[in-house]
Amino acid sequence: MSWHVLGAGSLGSLWATRLFRAGVPVQLILRDPQRLASYRQVSGLTLIEQGQTSVYPIAAADLSDQTPITRLLLACKAYDAAEAVAAVAHRMAPGAEVVLLQNGLGSQEEVSALLPGKRCLVASTTEGAFRDGDWQVVFAGQGHTWLGDPADNTPPAWLSDLERGQIPYTWSPDILARLWHKLALNCAINPLTVLYGCRNGGLMPHHEEVDALCAELVQLLISCGYAQAAEQLHGDVWRVIEATAANYSSMYQDVASGRRTEISYLLGYARTAAERSGLQLPALQSVYQRLLEHLDAHGLPRY
């Protein structure tokens, strides 16, 4: 059975190339005829990994293709996920499954609502990749991917495709806790790196501000039922800041490149959840407001 990859950007290409080279059938779904024409001008997707460049001639079609889809990897940004899935929803075969690679929370619910009766699995990854030009992706950071299904803990049969593709993964019975923990970590680090214009390690002098955010995010995790994730949060935030001190956060990179951020699916989602729980989180609120002002000043969307 073939994988369809919707969102042939950094992570989508990283998955597609590894599946393809392991002999797993895979095809790309590109957004329109122009993108398809652009792809056809090159010989395939290029993966640059540990200084080695390889080109993989992966089949592609645009959204007008009507081939049924049985396994879909959705690798768009969180804010594009629902619209992208809506364009292929009618092609989903009975029993089709979808893997959602989006960061943050909120997009998963938007997508599931568009695919009633279809299994939507969610993923959280620490792998890192970036686009180094059109149809060319750099595998920048080895990592690990956790996959799970909040509605059904039975591992899917196709996990063996990931083994064939040497995509390191763990089937996770508590994937929502993992996504919440990652969301909290991103809320504690990413906005401050944008506001201070610094690498992750540049937050070390802002210890008090990071700690105040962590304390509020711990309250939020507990009130949402993720006490274990809450326990680890503070230590993990500082471990990540130290381990990735030389890196720029993804939100910093988005803003620096004039790209839309995933703010609604990170801080926005956290604020809404706090409101629902009746929690006052002043440090989070203040960072959110300052971030909105920063986005305004840079002409970037507030959502």
Ligand SMILES: NC(=O)C1=CN([C@@H]2O[C@H](COP(=O)(O)OP(=O)(O)OC[C@H]3O[C@@H](n4cnc5c(N)ncnc54)[C@H](OP(=O)(O)O)[C@@H]3O)[C@@H](O)[C@H]2O)C=CC1
């Ligand atoms: N990159 C990374 O290292 C990591 C990313 N993530 C998360 O993974 C998700 C994907 O990120 P990333 O791969 O970096 O994003 P990219 O921007 O590199 O890729 C997104 C892709 O989605 C495509 N796309 C968007 N809308 C549509 C549509 N309607 N139809 C078809 N294609 C569409 C874009 O197409 P086009 O090329 O035409 O613009 C683009 O190729 C994000 O939520 C991100 O936070 C998480 C961990 C690490």
Ligand SMILES: CC(C)(CO)C(=O)C(=O)O
């Ligand atoms: C862990 C962290 C903060 C690393 O930069 C990240 O996930 C991101 O930048 O989005």
